[in-house]
Amino acid sequence: MRQQTEHDFATIRRFEAAGFRAWPAETVAYDGTWVLRLTAGHPAKRLNSINPLDPGDYRDIEARISRAREQFKAYGRALTFRLSPLAAPEISAYLDQLGWTTLGHSLVMALDLREIDLADAMDQIPLKDRWRFVNATLKVHGYEELHRAGLSRVIGAIRPETGLFVLEDGEEPAATAICVHDADLAGLFEIATRPSWRGRGFGRRVLLSALKWAQNHGAEQAWLQVEADNEAALRLYHAVGFKPVYTYHYRQPNAPIEQDHTT
Known part of the structure; x- marks a missing residue:
């Protein structure tokens, strides 16, 4: 896959922010630049997921996932990452090591x-x-x-x-x-x-x-x-x-x- 340019990242960040405003989760929390969105009344994954927004933010992955797991458990939701090009590749690599399932591939179109x-x-x-x-x-x-x-x-x-x-x-x-x-x-x-x-x-x-x-x-x-x-x-x-x-x-x-x- 080709490396994203700064222009690409700017565009992606703009659409991601618009998406959060357009389809708001009930609860939004931040762990660094990871955005945790949870919604008790609706099961959609985009309303119940961790959304990393900075390719350079992958520190302390294990501890941060552990904290997030407790929040998702409180809402009765499966722990879920939503990974766009803004997510650090190291996150995917870590989840691969844990044997996490990949699902729900989607396109953003304009x-x-x-x-x-x-x-x-x-x-x-x-x-x-x-x-x-x-x-x-x-x-x-x-x-x-x-x-x-x-x-x-x-x-x-x-x-x-x-x-x-x-x-x-x-x-x-x-x-x-x-x-x-x-x-x-x-x-x-x-x-x-x-x-x-x-x-x-x-x-x-x-x-x-x-x-x-x-x-x-x-x-x-x-x-x-x-x-x-x-x-x-x-x-x-x-x-x-x-x-x-x-x-x-x-x-x-x-x-x-x-x-x-x-x-």
Whole structure:
């Protein structure tokens, strides 16, 4: 893998910071430049993980992991690292020695909104009713009912301007998206189409509507996270014009655990 340049690190740090603001964890703690994010009400790994943010910060790994383990245990979460290019390679090497599992490879992709024509995209007014959006999201994603309260709290904790988009077929939700407008950036989350509605263009339409809303509100660059093996989503994002910026993945102790599919 090629060595990251200073420009690459600056860009990655910017997207990582935007991601933390756009999808806030319930509790955030710092151990040096390791950011520990924990959320009792939602099991997503990105809300329950250690995020190292400095390639030079790998001192006292054993002791710091031990401290973090106690915090994750208190929340009932599996001890999890989320490793972007900002993480020191020494951390991965140490986890390799311990036999930790590698999982959840994802891409961060970006799109220059100044270079895309969205004139033909549907103008859609975002929902103001969070309950209605959460209800639609549970149906579209197939989330369990127990995730309702946690998802609602996460959305309610987002501080930047947020657009909640639901595309319906009749009276039933077919696709969803969240767009978080943060200065000149627009982060996209919870993009999905209900399985029985896939292949009919709903995902593309809701995505373009969210991008148009962001563009009209002054955002210059859109970004999103997608699992690297989600071929259908990648085809859509590439077709719209998104390009990969960097990758990240998760590491967990090598023990049987229940996995979620949230990046």
